[in-house]
Amino acid sequence: MTKVDLMGKLVFLVAWVTLMQGCCTVKSFSYDYSSSIEASIYIPLCYDLLNCLPEPPEAQYGGGIVRNADFSDGLHGWSAFGYGGLAEGASPTGNRYAVATNRTRPYQSVSQKLLLQNDTHYTLSGLVSGGVADVRVVVKTGGDFIHAGGVVAKAGCWSMLKGGLTAVSGGSAELYFESNATADIWVDSVSLKPFSKEEWSTHRAASAGTARRKTVRLQATDSAGNPLQGATVSLETIRNGFPLGAAMSREILTNPAYQTWFTSRFTVTTFENEMKWYSTEPAPGREDYSVPDAMMEFAKQNGIAVRGHNVFWDDPNQQPRWVQGLPYQQLLAAASRRIRSVVARYAGQLIAWDVVNENLHFSFFERRFGWDASTAFYAAARLLDSSSALMFMNEYNTLEQPGDMAALPGRYMQRLKQITSGYPENGAGMAIGLEGHFTAPVNIPYMRAALDTLAQAGIPVWLTEVDVAGGPSQAYYLEEVLREAYAHPAVQGVILWTAWRPQGCYVMCLTDNDFNNLPQGDVVDQLITEWTTAPRAGTTDEQGFFQAELAHGEYKVTVTHPSLNASVSQSVKVELGSGSHHFIHV
Numbered sequence: 001m002t003k004v005d006l007m008g009k010l011v012f013l014v015a016w017v018t019l020m021q022g023c024c025t026v027k028s029f030s031y032d033y034s035s036s037i038e039a040s041i042y043i044p045l046c047y048d049l050l051n052c053l054p055e056p057p058e059a060q061y062g063g064g065i066v067r068n069a070d071f072s073d074g075l076h077g078w079s080a081f082g083y084g085g086l087a088e089g090a091s092p093t094g095n096r097y098a099v100a101t102n103r104t105r106p107y108q109s110v111s112q113k114l115l116l117q118n119d120t121h122y123t124l125s126g127l128v129s130g131g132v133a134d135v136r137v138v139v140k141t142g143g144d145f146i147h148a149g150g151v152v153a154k155a156g157c158w159s160m161l162k163g164g165l166t167a168v169s170g171g172s173a174e175l176y177f178e179s180n181a182t183a184d185i186w187v188d189s190v191s192l193k194p195f196s197k198e199e200w201s202t203h204r205a206a207s208a209g210t211a212r213r214k215t216v217r218l219q220a221t222d223s224a225g226n227p228l229q230g231a232t233v234s235l236e237t238i239r240n241g242f243p244l245g246a247a248m249s250r251e252i253l254t255n256p257a258y259q260t261w262f263t264s265r266f267t268v269t270t271f272e273n274e275m276k277w278y279s280t281e282p283a284p285g286r287e288d289y290s291v292p293d294a295m296m297e298f299a300k301q302n303g304i305a306v307r308g309h310n311v312f313w314d315d316p317n318q319q320p321r322w323v324q325g326l327p328y329q330q331l332l333a334a335a336s337r338r339i340r341s342v343v344a345r346y347a348g349q350l351i352a353w354d355v356v357n358e359n360l361h362f363s364f365f366e367r368r369f370g371w372d373a374s375t376a377f378y379a380a381a382r383l384l385d386s387s388s389a390l391m392f393m394n395e396y397n398t399l400e401q402p403g404d405m406a407a408l409p410g411r412y413m414q415r416l417k418q419i420t421s422g423y424p425e426n427g428a429g430m431a432i433g434l435e436g437h438f439t440a441p442v443n444i445p446y447m448r449a450a451l452d453t454l455a456q457a458g459i460p461v462w463l464t465e466v467d468v469a470g471g472p473s474q475a476y477y478l479e480e481v482l483r484e485a486y487a488h489p490a491v492q493g494v495i496l497w498t499a500w501r502p503q504g505c506y507v508m509c510l511t512d513n514d515f516n517n518l519p520q521g522d523v524v525d526q527l528i529t530e531w532t533t534a535p536r537a538g539t540t541d542e543q544g545f546f547q548a549e550l551a552h553g554e555y556k557v558t559v560t561h562p563s564l565n566a567s568v569s570q571s572v573k574v575e576l577g578s579g580s581h582h583f584i585h586v
């Protein structure tokens with residue numbers, strides 16, 4: 001323990017410096033990505049200190065349209081909501097805040113009346129404390145109660161919540177807090193900051209530029225090392241650096257049109273159902289991997305990376321039928337056979353495993369084996385596959401539904417911390433999977449805020465099953481969701497949940513049955529084009545330099561010069577963090 005604590009403290013010093021820089025650097029654009037609810041999961045000491053803020057930080061954006069956001073003027077501008085008790089609190093150092101007390105109903109809390117502008121995004125943040133409870137923020141408009149965000153509050157410290165909403169009509173509104181527990185709710189540093197749609201997409205484009213592109217200087221030199229002026233440099237993308245993929249169904253094995261359509265677009269995939277337990281072991285002990293094996297082979301032949309989905313699914317209704325009623329000993333034997341069988345079979349061939357799918361919403365295995373069942377499965381999966389495959393939690397509604405308390409970003413982080421605590425190497429190789437099954441209208445400011453919170457874990461975040469339910473704005477919201485994901489610095493890949501079957505897709509297809517694009521297919525193709533650097537060429541200057549702004553990825557660089565008999569080609573990788581200066585000797 002002593003050794004671990006010491007490590008924790010050493011790493012903590014480094015992390016603290018980083019966090020301080022994060023909070024105090026003046027950003028060149030004005031969306032505030034910071035969120036201090038949780039810190040890196042690798043660092044328990046840091047996590048607890050930051051998760052338990054003794055004093056609330058100041059309101060983001062000075063509170064935005066919220067008046068007296070930090071309660072320095074007492075309760076001025078605020079009122080009791082739902083006939084609850086409201087008092088003013090003060091810390092020993094003199095910080096003032098609101099205390100909703102004597103609560104008997106979820107909605108009894110503190111509120112403020114606001115004026116919203118139509119067609120405007122609002123980013124929300126606030127600090128809560130008081131008792132142990134799930135606290136959420138509701139914005140009551142003319143006819144609607146909009147869930148804008150939530151957090152797991154603790155006693156004796158402040159927890160930050162981030163969220164947001166999009167106003168679809170102007171006018172008066174009221175912001176209040178709610179929680180099912182009757183515990184006191186303390187509130188401080190509340191902020192609601194409006195962004196016009198134009199401002200929002202400007203920040204997004206700037207963030208995408210920083211996260212996904214880089215200005216690269218290539219220098220052509222001759223064999224003696226002298227700069228080569230007037231050389232023609234041409235660049236061609238070999239592989240885009242941002243993994244954008246789609247789920248595939250077994251139909252791909254037999255349908256050449258599906259194959260062509262898929263392989264000309266996507267670099268990564270998840271098998272929709274074919275690797276799931278109910279598919280590979282339909283009857284006890286009768287394992288059949290012929291379909292997922294063939295799909296793996298197809299993916300390999302076409303340079304498509306595969307996510308393993310899934311080892312277990314915590315939903316009782318998604319077990320193989322024969323598993324559902326097994327007594328303890330037999331279930332243990334069956335589960336143990338399953339994890340050893342599937343993980344050992346594909347170990348080293350996958351980039352990821354969804355180890356226990358949806359273990360925030362469901363608890364089939366926890367009910368049978370105890371609260372730490374998932375923890376044990378993650379540790380076992382890691383031991384069975386020691387490759388670089390990332391081990392994912394995979395959950396719905398964390399980005400999609402601010403009202404779903406089971407899947408709040410804060411809940412997700414708690415579960416991740418629990419799993420990590422029993423995992424080899426203190427969590428190295430864990431990753432955050434967010435399904436992203438959206439329905440219109442999508443709460444885009446909430447999506448970004450949830451990503452801000454999850455980004456604090458400091459581990460890779462993927463959107464793993466993105467779709468938008470049908471309706472007139474399906475394509476519009478799909479584009480918004482994909483642009484948000486691409487622009488967020490924490491996101492490292494996206495999979496669309498669009499596996500094709502002749503009888504239809506899960507909720508969203510990209511094409512018709514002849515593989516002609518539907519409007520949402522056009523969106524995806526347009527983004528692939530936009531995010532991929534088109535072939536380009538230029539001439540080197542007197543120092544032999546050629547400069548280009550490129551999307552992260554792998555490029556074939558070809559240099560030709562009158563003094564050369566033949567052109568020279570070389571591959572160059574452009575990625576975050578690697579140098580931006582490359583030499584081509586010809």
Ligand SMILES: *[C@@H]1O[C@H](CO)[C@@H](O)[C@H](O)[C@H]1NC(C)=O
Nearest residue numbers: 084085086087099100101102
């Ligand atoms: C809460 O209830 C107690 C006991 O009835 C009462 O004394 C106190 O004034 C109440 N506080 C508020 C803020 O209403």
Ligand SMILES: *[C@@H]1O[C@H](CO)[C@@H](O)[C@H](O)[C@H]1NC(C)=O
Nearest residue numbers: 117118119120167168169170
């Ligand atoms: C709000 O703005 C949208 C988009 O500009 C517009 O279509 C809608 O009619 C407006 N609604 C109201 C109530 O003004």
Ligand SMILES: *[C@@H]1O[C@H](CO)[C@@H](O)[C@H](O)[C@H]1NC(C)=O
Nearest residue numbers: 106134135136178179180405
């Ligand atoms: C409180 O519990 C009720 C009943 O379970 C549920 O419908 C409601 O959404 C919950 N509210 C909150 C804030 O969790």
Ligand SMILES: *[C@@H]1O[C@H](CO)[C@@H](O)[C@H](O)[C@H]1NC(C)=O
Nearest residue numbers: 222223562563564565566586
């Ligand atoms: C170019 O080709 C010619 C004829 O094949 C050869 O003599 C010459 O050495 C070559 N030059 C270089 C730079 O390779």
